[in-house]
Structure formats: C-alpha cells, structure tokens
Amino acid sequence: MVDTKNDTKGSQKLGLGQALLLTTLFAMLVFAIVWGMLAWTSAEGAEMSIHGWIALTLGTTFSLVIGCGLMALMFYSSRSGYDDTATPKFRKPDAPTK
Template sequence: MRGLSTGQVILLVVLGAVLILTAVWGASVWGASAGVEMGKHGWIALGLGTFFSLLIGCGLMALMFFSSRSGHDDAADPFRQRERRDP
C-alpha cells in the first residue's frame, strides 16, 4: 500500500475540518432550539417532507439500478470493453 500524497492529505484535513465544523454547528442549533415546541402543522410538514424525500431518493436509486442493468449506459462509456457474445 502506497503512502498518501500531499494533495490527498490536504483534502483529508479539509474534509475533516468541515465535518467537525458541521457537527459543532449542528450541536449549537440543537441546543438553541431546545425550548421551541412544534405545532401539528410543523409535524405534518416534517412527515410529508421526510416521506417525499425518501420516495424520491428510492425512486432515483431504482432508476439508476435498472438503467445500469438494462445496458442503456453502455453507449455512454467509450472506455469499457464490450463482451463478445458467440451465437
């Protein structure tokens, strides 16, 4: 296994810093909104948003899976060697 290059180390440090900053920001927002109550319209919006986000995500993943299995993506990849099928 080869060592990491300087660019890869810098990228890992930057991504780690972004992860830490995001966690600190999330914890501060969570703590700042501790006393806020959400009404029934907020819960409905949260539920619908979650449902439709999952629906769209699962639908797009299914389309990607079926597209790769059906061979439609083969023409878009000129570097992939095609398998020869004997009749």
C-alpha cells in the same frame, strides 16, 4: 538486500499540503459538530405545531421515495443495457455480419 528508500509497499509520509488539507478538514468537522450541538440545544422552548409535523413527515417521505425511485431506475437502466450506448469505449464489439 532490500532498498528501503524506494519501497512503495511501506507507509508514506504526508507532505505539507496533505497535512494542511487534513488539518483544515478536521477543523471544519469539529466546527460543524460544535455548531450543530449549539443549534440543537438552543431551541429548547420551541414547539412545532401539527402543521409543522405534517410538513416534516411529508417532506421526509417524499425525499426518500424520490431517492429510492431514482436509485432503482439507475440500477434497472444499468443492468438492462440502456447505458451501454452512452459509453462507446466500453461497448462490446458488434458481432460480424455475414
């Protein structure tokens, strides 16, 4: 006989707080999408000069280079063992000395 009241494998019902949080987050998402669409379509007649395009290109390129560079440094640091001393509880025990 299976006890269905204490079965943790089945789906759980949302509590009032969780439902309220999900509703609030969904409303914020809808608001952001609507606001973005209105902002995008409100600037139909605006044109950007060549200086604006250069600034946009340089800013985007710089952000991507910095982001990729920092991620590469993070992976290099993690794989080469530099991060081991920063977390002593995960450090492997030293080999016994004779």
